[in-house]
Amino acid sequence: MRKIIVPVDFSTYSENALKSAAYLAKKNNAEIVAVHMLELSNAIASQSESYLQEQTLFLYKLTEKKFGEFLNADYLSDIKVTPIIKHFKIFSELDELAREENADLIIMGSKGTSGMKEIFIGSNTEKVIRHSEVPVIVIKEEAIKEDFKNALFACDFSNDDIKPYLEAKRLFNALNCNLKLVYVTTPTSKFKSTKEIKERINSFMDNINENSQARNNVAIIADYSVEEGVFYYANTAEADIIAIATHGRKGVAHFFEGSISEDIANHSSLPVITFKI
CATH class of the missing domain: 3.40.50.620 (HUPs)
Structure with a gap:
């Protein structure tokens, strides 16, 4: 940096x-x-x-x-x-x-x-x-005053998320920060079984030759909205910062319906970092 x-x-x-x-x-x-x-x-x-x-x-x-x-x-x-x-x-x-x-x-x-x-x-x-x-x-509420220990990357493990994830991983590795991933499933999203979600995650990890430690740092959360699910897991995982991918000019990440990626940045009390798809 x-x-x-x-x-x-x-x-x-x-x-x-x-x-x-x-x-x-x-x-x-x-x-x-x-x-x-x-x-x-x-x-x-x-x-x-x-x-x-x-x-x-x-x-x-x-x-x-x-x-x-x-x-x-x-x-x-x-x-x-x-x-x-x-x-x-x-x-x-x-x-x-x-x-x-x-x-x-x-x-x-x-x-x-x-x-x-x-x-x-x-x-x-x-x-x-x-x-x-x-x-x-x-x-948002407070300036960064200490090192990040845990970062949370929210995505749907599509190919669009590969580049943002690798950028996030590179940045947080440089900061000696543990990177966790989360997939949020909601009642309004297209239904996928637990098996299908895990197969999607494994395919994503195989595409980037990710190690077992990263694979073990993945959580699957069910909630009423993606935003609520991300915030819930961020609290549970004691995250210091939330990372999300965005399509930029389109205003939404592939993962999110509407403008949830921007809503997370807007409403989170934690620092939020965005990576362009």
Whole structure:
């Protein structure tokens, strides 16, 4: 891990993400790229070009000062931190920046959403997850302050999940973290017998020549929804982080119906990391 991107809006949530990035950066001797997205209101944007330039410069200088104060924190000492101010209009452009910077990871804070707000406007977290080609860690209630001991990878053991799983395995091996897998069956999913599910899992493991230890780290959970099943097993397995695969721009993982992959990232109290299929 060489470079971590952290979107910053000066909130407590983005500070938690920055603290988490600092912890991982110190463990891996990595650089942090802190990004603030400066957006001009429609009212300003509709003014004359000279007025727009004047206001843009004013806001840029103001943000630059605030950014400097925000990054002047003890927990960032001894870490290379590069501040970037971008005139992004949409959060999907973070993926473009991640490619330009050759970043290994995006870490962002989120308070999540619920109810009608979630239905109509979603969240910036979801937009980043949909477009990012690099793994995204979503930090919720607390910053990462200690090593991950147990990670949980939720999937349906289809061929689509092979690449995300191998990426997750590589990352968590580097972090000396135990990786467990879970398959959730629900009343609304296409019925499969226990034998069929186990055959599917064994076929998946055979395709990647997985060892017996990994095969023994697989759980089959029955619950009323995939989300509930993942959260239940995460608690039972004492997981420190949940990993999921996503189709990105399609907004859902192959495993999940609707937008459950994004819902897990939105509603989990644990950190969630997404891997692009």
